[in-house]
Amino acid sequence: MAELRRNARQNHLTLAKQVISIALERGLQPGEHLPEQAFSEACGVSRTPMRAAFKILEENEILSWREEEGYFLETGPQDGLTEAAQLLEEMEDSLATRILSDRAARRISDVQSVSALVRRYGRSRSTVLNALKILARDGIVTQLPGRSWAFQPILDTPRSIEESLQFRLILEPQAITAPGFQLDAQKAGLLRAQMQAHLQTRQGRIGSASFMRIDTEFHGFIAECSGNRFARGALLAHHRLRRATQKDLSIPDFRLRQSLEEHLDILDSLEQLQFDVAADLMTLHLRRSRIRRPEAANRGIVPLTRGPLTRGPSA
Amino acid sequence: MKRRNAAPVIAFFPEASFGAALNCIGIAQELTRMGAVPVFICHPGFTGVFADYGFKEYHLPGGGAQASAEDWQGFINTHMPHFNLDAAAQLEPYVAPTWEAIVDTAIHAEAGLSALLEQIRPDGIVLDNVIMFPAIARAGCAWVRIVSCAETELPDAHVPPYLSGLAADDPARAGFEKAYLRATRSAHRRYNEFRRLHGMAPLPAGVFLEPGDLTLLLSPEAVRYDRATPLPEDRFGYLNGCVRSESRFDLPRLPVEDGPLVYLGFGSLGAIDTDLITRMIDVFATLPARFVVNVGGYLDAYTHVPDNVYLGDWFPQPSVVEQSALFIHHGGNNSFCEALYHGVPSLVMPYCWDGHDNAQRAEATGTGVRIGRRDWTPDSLRRAILQLLGDAPMRARLAAISEKMQASPGTRRAAEAILRLL
Structure with missing residues (x-):
């Protein structure tokens, strides 16, 4: 029970959604009282986390609070309670996305207190905590002793992007050749259609953001099909991190198209059960995907006689 | 000259x-x-x-060991202070x-280039550089020189001295020309000796590159000089x-969703000066606009980026410039031309080389404003940005320039001229 309580405390959002499920199951109507004790027992948690969950629902105008009476349902099943729950989740996700995108853009530092985030985003403590927990699920932040949270490395520098690529070169081909790879044919078909649609756009019109989306979807799909559960888990988490933090890719149109063609070739091989070929194509694709930037500059910065630069000093 | 390949290489x-x-990528895309x-x-x-x-x-x-972070740091320590000097004062130290x-x-x-040209056996060579390589002259095919720094690379009485940042009729002209020759004398002597060893005629003082079989100048009509001696049309x-x-x-x-878009890109060298860019970002934070800043490989140097x-570290620049209301750059000709092509005003902060010449030209042609790297205060930078964002006559002038440039893209013109030459 103690473990259950601890878990529940760690995710007030889940609890809030559980409250909505119970309200829906019991057919509660607007104006009906939600007794703390009864809901605490129904959810298997103490009254403190239940109050936190009620507070989230109050902030989102799903419940109201009356002095010395407690919480009452404001939104009933006919008023869109299900949608409210959905919105609640999206809102939490959206704050998590904002926090992450601000970290990736270096607007906030890599160690944050909940209070600082509450001040920055003008949201309640519980809302911020829930957003942090969403990020923690993907290993993007970890809680430090005390009240601070630390961001883990994200794909925001040339060095981290290079490290990501090296990591993927080790794992992605292995994810394909590991015994038990199962291609989801229906999803493969959908991805193929999306990539072909991109290839049919006019030159220069494939946007970097939409390419990134389809790229992480494709690589995430390969991971999902892997027969090795550890490779699958590690790669899925990594692609989520890529999708969330590696947004500003600026790849020439030629390479974007070449990359999509390479995805299609990999799918072809997988559909023909040629896993070794698919793994080799994946290696080739990843090597070609190494982002190239001019690494030298003339006008005296480093004469050719002294050889090329590998990276700037920061990398 | 007979072509070596069915499709010209x-x-x-x-x-x-x-x-x-x-x-070169722009021209090559058109040639393809x-x-x-x-x-x-x-x-x-x-x-x-x-x-x-x-x-x-x-x-x-490449030859030799790879340059290290220490080499970069050495370069930065040596030359960063020189970027704050004016063009004349940069001659000796930079x-x-x-x-x-x-x-x-x-x-x-030279040796590597010669071997590669033998391997490629091209039908034509396009050199976009500031110095000649004897291997190109020996390659047995036509060669094209691209003048991509500034029109000032080709001297003329009505054109300001190369790298001076002066106007053509500036009284300081003669003094700068003399100082330039003095500063380049030693390198030039060595270069002419190298040419002699490879059977090439020496070049006049201060000149390191002769015209090609065809010479193409990256100089949009709006900023072109009216030369005292026009360049012969058959070779230029x-x-x-x-x-x-x-x-x-x-x-x-961005957390701030409103306001015009301003792009800052100082090129490969300019990104090194993270202190300057940090101070500029502090000013940006106080302005009602959104700023996209190219910081090169130095992202780690920045924290607490404003909303x-x-x-x-890299942007597809033409696409960003196209969406911008103002382009803050270092006066690189490529950046200046992209600003003109998309009708965007330039705020030029030159730090060296052709940046001085293009900054002067932007101001003289009413297509931008020059601001010194060490001369600005937060207030003067703020004023300059707001002034350029609100300058309707400049925008109208630039819109007309952009329309003309887009109707006759230099990439196509260059590709056609190159193919005609072969």
């Missing part, structure tokens, strides 16, 4: 800088559309850059050693910029 050899490389086969001879630091645009690369041997380095580069590259041509096709840039959502600022 054109070997591009841009110098190791962003501007030259990207100009016309059925030619452009290939790139590239410096070791540019490996893969041209391949990502679909071009075959040939690599010059321009002179830079020419020495460029001559070293030419000497070192002007280009209205060389803006390449790039992938589309999707501006990420209206977005940093990146």
Whole structure:
């Protein structure tokens, strides 16, 4: 029970959604009282986390609070309670996305207190905590002793992007050749259609953001099909991190198209059960995907006689 | 001259800088559309850059150990203070050693370049550089010189002295020309000796590169000089910029969603000065606009980025400039031409080389404003940005320039001229 309580405390959002499920199951109507004790027992948690969950629902105008009476349902099943729950989740996700995108853009530092985030985003403590927990699920932040949270490395520098690529070169081909790879044919078909649609756009019109989306979807799909559960888990988490933090890719149109063609070739091989070929194509694709930037500059910065630069000093 | 290949193979050899490389990509893209086969001879630091645009690369041997972070730091420690000097004061501490380095580069590259040209057997060579390589003269095919720094590379009485940042009729002209010759004398003597060893005639003092069989100047009509001695049309041509096709840039959502977009890009060298860019970002935070800032490989140097600022290590510049209301740059000709091509005002903060010349030209032609790297205060920078964002007559002038440039893209003109030459 103690473990259950601890878990529940760690995710007030889940609890809030559980409250909505119970309200829906019991057919509660607007104006009906939600007794703390009864809901605490129904959810298997103490009254403190239940109050936190009620507070989230109050902030989102799903419940109201009356002095010395407690919480009452404001939104009933006919008023869109299900949608409210959905919105609640999206809102939490959206704050998590904002926090992450601000970290990736270096607007906030890599160690944050909940209070600082509450001040920055003008949201309640519980809302911020829930957003942090969403990020923690993907290993993007970890809680430090005390009240601070630390961001883990994200794909925001040339060095981290290079490290990501090296990591993927080790794992992605292995994810394909590991015994038990199962291609989801229906999803493969959908991805193929999306990539072909991109290839049919006019030159220069494939946007970097939409390419990134389809790229992480494709690589995430390969991971999902892997027969090795550890490779699958590690790669899925990594692609989520890529999708969330590696947004500003600026790849020439030629390479974007070449990359999509390479995805299609990999799918072809997988559909023909040629896993070794698919793994080799994946290696080739990843090597070609190494982002190239001019690494030298003339006008005296480093004469050719002294050889090329590998990276700037920061990398 | 007889062609060697069924589809003409054109070997591009841009110098190791962003501007030259990207100009050449624009022309090469157009040549591909016309059925030619452009290939790139590239410096070791540019490996893969041209391949990502679909071009075959040939690599010059790097030689020696790779430059280290200490080399960078050494360069920064030595030259950063020089970027704060005016053009004349930069001659001895910066321009002179830079020419020495460029001559070293030419000497070192010669054998490798010669071997590559024998391997490629091109029908034509396009050189976008500031110095001649004897291997090109010996290659047995036509060669094209691209003047991509500034029109001032080709001297004329009505054109200001190269790298001076002066107007053509500035009283300081004679003094600058004399000082320039003095600063480049040693490198020039060495270079002429190198030419003599390879059977090439010496060049006049201060000149390191002769005209090609065809010379194309990247100088849009709006900023072109009225020369005292016009360049012969059969061997010289002007280009209205060389803006390449790039992938589309999707501006990420910023916490501040309103306000015009301003792009800052100081080129490969300029990104080194993270202190300057940090101080500028502090000013940006106080303005009702959104800023996209190219910080090169120095993202780690920045923390606490304001809500209206977005940093990146590389952007598809033409696409960002197209969406911008103002472009803050260092006066690189490539950047200046992209601003003109898209009708965007320039706020030019030059730090060296052709940046001085283009900054002067932007101001003289009413297409931008020059601001000194060490002269500005937060207030004066703020005022300059707001003034340019609100300058309707300048915007109208630039819109007309942009329309003309887009109607006659330099990339197409260059590709046609190159193919006619072969």
